[in-house]
Amino acid sequence: MSTTRDSSVSFDQTDTRSDEMNSTIEQWIDDLVAGVDDAQASEEFQEWLDVQSRFHDYSYRNTLLIKRQCPEASRVAGYRTWQEEFDRHVTEGESAIWIWAPIITKQCPECENSPSYHEDSGCEYDETPPEEWSEGLVGFKPAPVFDISQTEGEPLPDLDTEATGDAGDLVEQLTDAADDLGVTVRIVPAEEWTHGEAKGICEQLSLVDVQPLVEVRDRENEADLARTLIHEYAHALLHFDVDDDTERAKREVEAEAVAYVVGRYCGLDTSGSAFYLAAWESDDSEVVRERLGRISSTAEELIDVLESESSSQHS
Numbered sequence: 001m002s003t004t005r006d007s008s009v010s011f012d013q014t015d016t017r018s019d020e021m022n023s024t025i026e027q028w029i030d031d032l033v034a035g036v037d038d039a040q041a042s043e044e045f046q047e048w049l050d051v052q053s054r055f056h057d058y059s060y061r062n063t064l065l066i067k068r069q070c071p072e073a074s075r076v077a078g079y080r081t082w083q084e085e086f087d088r089h090v091t092e093g094e095s096a097i098w099i100w101a102p103i104i105t106k107q108c109p110e111c112e113n114s115p116s117y118h119e120d121s122g123c124e125y126d127e128t129p130p131e132e133w134s135e136g137l138v139g140f141k142p143a144p145v146f147d148i149s150q151t152e153g154e155p156l157p158d159l160d161t162e163a164t165g166d167a168g169d170l171v172e173q174l175t176d177a178a179d180d181l182g183v184t185v186r187i188v189p190a191e192e193w194t195h196g197e198a199k200g201i202c203e204q205l206s207l208v209d210v211q212p213l214v215e216v217r218d219r220e221n222e223a224d225l226a227r228t229l230i231h232e233y234a235h236a237l238l239h240f241d242v243d244d245d246t247e248r249a250k251r252e253v254e255a256e257a258v259a260y261v262v263g264r265y266c267g268l269d270t271s272g273s274a275f276y277l278a279a280w281e282s283d284d285s286e287v288v289r290e291r292l293g294r295i296s297s298t299a300e301e302l303i304d305v306l307e308s309e310s311s312s313q314h315s
Helices: 017-041 043-053 060-069 079-086 115-121 170-176 222-239 245-265 271-280 285-313
Strands: 088-090 097-106 135-147 151-153 184-188 200-204 212-217
Touching (some): 017 245, 017 285, 079 135, 079 151, 170 222, 212 222, 222 285, 245 285
Antiparallel strands (some): 097 135, 200 212
16 A cells, blocks of 8 residues: 555454454554653743643634634734733734723622722622622623734744655645545645644535635645645544544544544654643543544544545556
């Protein structure tokens, strides 16, 4: 089969293929999990995590506002935050992206209003004076933020996650596999790419057409292009209908793990993927087992399709 390379494996024995594929994938997942500890120990990984932690998780309302105002936005922060925490400055003439920021102030224990609104509300609570009230969320106000593309200054620490190796005709096999996977795929020239720093996206074409659309930005590194295709295909298969933001972020890890496993099966070096698993730290073991199960079955489905594409090309 042409999807394998010198460094990869093949499953030629029909009667044991399924078991061998399963055990091999499980071994690779074990390797991936073990790699997290190595990555977490590195200074580079800590720097990257520190940066990620300083970008706040936004509600879906704010995510929608950001996307409507600046579709290519990837990382947003306030004017002072860019200056003081990242040593970057908003470029002169840039327009702010407006989001809802929480108003945190002292609030009445009964009507939950701020002191000034409490006075006008008719609330008769008077057990403790306003200066002794606890602080809480009393509302939201418009606040300006800016995307990283609107700033200049010190680069943010990043991890090199590019896949390397001999991709052969893997990109062609992956695009040919789109129909079998129920996905529409497009490789977009770099100069026509409209999704900012993202290497690929998976989205719904329209409310009428429920088939996922996968678009990836073209690049010279075909190994990395193939890895991105696998990652976005995994999105389409894993969680195209998941609309919970926190869970979507965790499924991002699953898609990356599938790209790691399938990429490795195809002989690519995808070792830069390991750090993503840190996002699962809050999940209990049962949830992690479910995730590993989804990774295994999705990787096996993609490998099956690549095997059949390879066979049909050479029959």
